[in-house]
Amino acid sequence: MSQQTVLVINCGSSSLKFSLINPSSTQVTISGIAERLLTSEAFIKISCNNEKSVIPLTTPFDHQVALQYLVDFLNKHGLTEQVSAVGHRVVHGGESYSQPTLIDNNVKDTINGLAQLAPLHNPVNLIGITAAEQAFPDLKQVAVFDTAFHQSMPEKAFIYGLPYDLYKEQGIRRYGFHGTSHYFVATKAAQALNMPLSSFSGITAHLGNGCSVCAIDNGESVDTSMGLTPLAGVVMGTRSGDIDPSIIFHLINQLGYSLDEVDTLLNKKSGLLGISQMSNDCRTIEDAIINDNNPQANLTMDIFCYRIAKTIASYMAAISHFDALVFTGGIGENSDLIRTRVVRSLSLLNLKLDTDKNTDIRFGKAGSINSDDSLACLVIPTNEELVIAMQTQQLIEQGE
Ligand code: AMP
Numbered sequence: 001m002s003q004q005t006v007l008v009i010n011c012g013s014s015s016l017k018f019s020l021i022n023p024s025s026t027q028v029t030i031s032g033i034a035e036r037l038l039t040s041e042a043f044i045k046i047s048c049n050n051e052k053s054v055i056p057l058t059t060p061f062d063h064q065v066a067l068q069y070l071v072d073f074l075n076k077h078g079l080t081e082q083v084s085a086v087g088h089r090v091v092h093g094g095e096s097y098s099q100p101t102l103i104d105n106n107v108k109d110t111i112n113g114l115a116q117l118a119p120l121h122n123p124v125n126l127i128g129i130t131a132a133e134q135a136f137p138d139l140k141q142v143a144v145f146d147t148a149f150h151q152s153m154p155e156k157a158f159i160y161g162l163p164y165d166l167y168k169e170q171g172i173r174r175y176g177f178h179g180t181s182h183y184f185v186a187t188k189a190a191q192a193l194n195m196p197l198s199s200f201s202g203i204t205a206h207l208g209n210g211c212s213v214c215a216i217d218n219g220e221s222v223d224t225s226m227g228l229t230p231l232a233g234v235v236m237g238t239r240s241g242d243i244d245p246s247i248i249f250h251l252i253n254q255l256g257y258s259l260d261e262v263d264t265l266l267n268k269k270s271g272l273l274g275i276s277q278m279s280n281d282c283r284t285i286e287d288a289i290i291n292d293n294n295p296q297a298n299l300t301m302d303i304f305c306y307r308i309a310k311t312i313a314s315y316m317a318a319i320s321h322f323d324a325l326v327f328t329g330g331i332g333e334n335s336d337l338i339r340t341r342v343v344r345s346l347s348l349l350n351l352k353l354d355t356d357k358n359t360d361i362r363f364g365k366a367g368s369i370n371s372d373d374s375l376a377c378l379v380i381p382t383n384e385e386l387v388i389a390m391q392t393q394q395l396i397e398q399g400e
Helices: 063-076 105-116 122-135 148-152 164-170 179-192 246-254 259-268 271-276 282-292 295-317 329-334 336-344 355-360 384-398
Strands: 005-011 016-021 028-035 043-048 051-056 083-090 140-145 202-207 211-217 220-224 324-328 376-379
Touching (some): 005 122, 005 384, 016 384, 043 063, 083 122, 122 140, 140 384, 148 179, 148 220, 179 202, 179 211, 179 324, 179 384, 202 295, 202 329, 211 295, 271 282, 282 295, 282 336, 295 336, 324 336, 329 336, 336 355, 336 376
Parallel strands (some): 005 083, 083 140, 202 324, 324 376
Antiparallel strands (some): 028 043
C-alpha cells in the first residue's frame, strides 16, 4: 500500500494544478499546472524527478486535453499502476459536506446545486471531476471541500444579522474557506506542542493571495473570517475583505457603477493592490517600504496587518483557552515584516516575537518565533495537496 499514490487535482477556470503524492511517505512524484486553458496558448508544466518540462497543449485546449496529456505522461513513465485514486479540491460543500466524500452522480448534482453559492468555483471544480472521470475511468474520485472544516462553527458564528429566512430558505450564512489549510496547520501545531488536535485551541492565520483567520477550539473551527464567499474578512491581495455594505449602494446609486463593475472592484481591484496602487504582491510592497520608505506602501501594510491583528484579538471571544497563534500561506510563511507588524499589536494578549527567530523562518521552514516570555507563536508551511491525498486515501481504505 505504501507505493500507492493519489492524484490531487485543483481546477480553476483556466488552469488545472495537479500533483501525484504518496500519502504515507508524503513524497511528491509529479507536480505541475496546465495554464491558459481554453485559449490557443494553453500549455502544461510538469515537474518529475527534478526535471521540468513545458509543453504546448493541442486543440481544444481544455481541461480534458490537459488530463489526457497527464495520463500519457504517467503511462510513459510507468506510474499509472501506482495511482490508487483521484482527490479533488472542491471549494463549496455548503452544509451538505463536513467530510471528504466519494464522488458519485448524487454528489456531482449537489456540487452543481451549490454553484449558486460559488459561481466562480464549483462549476470549474465539476469540469475537473468530469475530465478526471474520463481520463481515469477505473479510479475512485474523492471530493475534499474547502468549507468542510468550518462546518463545526456554532450558529452564533455563522448566522448573519439578516432575516433568518434567508439562512433557512436560501442558505445565506458564513461558510468559511481555506478549511483544508487551517486543519493542516492546526494539526501540525498540536503535534509541535505535544498534544492531540482535540485539545488544541488557538488561532490560525492563512495569509496568501487570499487571506483568512480561523479560531480553533479543542481542534474544531469555531469561527473564521471568510463568509458566504471568499470575499469577506481581512484585506487580501486584490479582495477588499469586509466593508460597510452601504458602500455598494453608494457606488451604484451615487457614482454610477454597474453591478459587474462593483464585483470587479471588490474582488480584483481592491486589497493590497487597490490601497497601494502598486501591486497585489506582498513582496513588491515590502520592497517599496524597505528600499524607498514609500508612504503608500507603508500605509497598505499597516492596514493589512492591523485588520489581521484585530481579527485575531476578536477571536479570543471564541476560544476556551489559547495554545498558539499560527502563521501560514505565502505571506505568513515568508514575511517576517508582516508577522512583526501583526504581533506588535497583540502585546496585550501576551504575544511577542523573538526578532532573530522571526527573521530566520522563511522558505518552507517551520518553527516557533515567539520570545521566551510570550505565548506560543508558530510558522507552519501549509500543504493542502497532502491533506487531500491523505484524506482521499483514508476514505478509499475505509471502503475496502
Ligand atoms: P499564496 O497565495 O499562498 O501562494 O501566497 C502568495 C503571496 O505570498 C503573495 O502576496 C506573495 O507576495 C507572498 N510571498 C511569497 N513569498 C514571499 C516572500 N519571500 N516574502 C514576502 N511575501 C511573499
